[in-house]
Amino acid sequence: MLDTAARQVLARPLADLARLVDHPRVSPNRLTLLxxxxGLASAAAAAGHLWWWALALWWFSRAMDGLDGPLARRRRAAAHTPETGAGGFLDITADFTVYGATVVGVAIGATSQHGASWLPFMAVLLAYYVNGAAFLAFSSIAERTGRQRDDGRSLSFLGGLAEGTETIIVHSLWLAFPAHADVIATLWAAVVGVSAVQRIVAGARDLA
Incomplete structure (x- = not known):
């Protein structure tokens, strides 16, 4: 829901930062892997109850995720080369891995330290799974049938109530307030569930 506005606000600062880090030893894929x-370190820190370390690592991870795309576009523009799709594939795979790992890390930390229930976190993972299946299937079929949505990203994204910006905010909240992580996870699972339904309906309508 907030991704379009966030991308408009951050486009210029990220482009400027990409210019500053544009060095031969710094590649978009290396930023993605960083x-x-x-992100995995953040999940491990959360599991070990190092909540503020986990939050700092989470923000750094998402900053690298936001920076790899602008650097890739800058490099392609300078070299006049087309996009291959390899970077986008690596990026989305890394995103899914980090999102899932963070949920598990927070669940381990919150249940062991604060007696939270596992159920809300399992519900979040299920909602993530359905969302991912919906938009990845849509992106693949839309590309094959010429109905893709082009917003500058590697894949055709279906908008929804829960997008990347909301995910960053919510993951930050349960890292900052781990004693309430299960309550936050319960609300977030509901929001992501609604978003999954939105994506399924929108995708089916666009491809009909």
């Missing part, structure tokens, strides 16, 4: 590594 975001993956720090």
């Amino acid at each position: 975001g993956l590594a720090t």
Whole structure:
């Protein structure tokens, strides 16, 4: 829901930052992998009750995730080369891995330290799974049938109530307030569930 507005606000700062880090040793894929590594470290820190470390690592991970695309576009523009899709594939795979790992890490930390229930976190993972299946299936079929949505990203994204910006905010909240992580997860699972239904309906309508 907030992704379009967030991308408009952050486009210029990220482009400027991409210019600053544009060095031969810094590649978009290395930024993606750095975001993956720090995202997994955030999950491990949460599991070990190192909540503020987990939050800092989460933000750094998402900053790398936001920076790899602008750097890739800058490199392609300079070299006049087309997009291959390999970077986008790596990026979305890393995102799914980090999102899932963070849910598990928070669940381990919150249940062991604060006696939280596992059920809300399992519901979040299920909702993530359905959402991912819906938009990845749509992207693949839309590409094959010429009905893709082009917003500058590697895949055709179906909008919804829960998008990347909301995910960053909610994951930040349960890392900052782990004693209430299960309550946050319960509400988030409901929001992501609604978003999954939205994507299924929208995808079916677009492809009909």
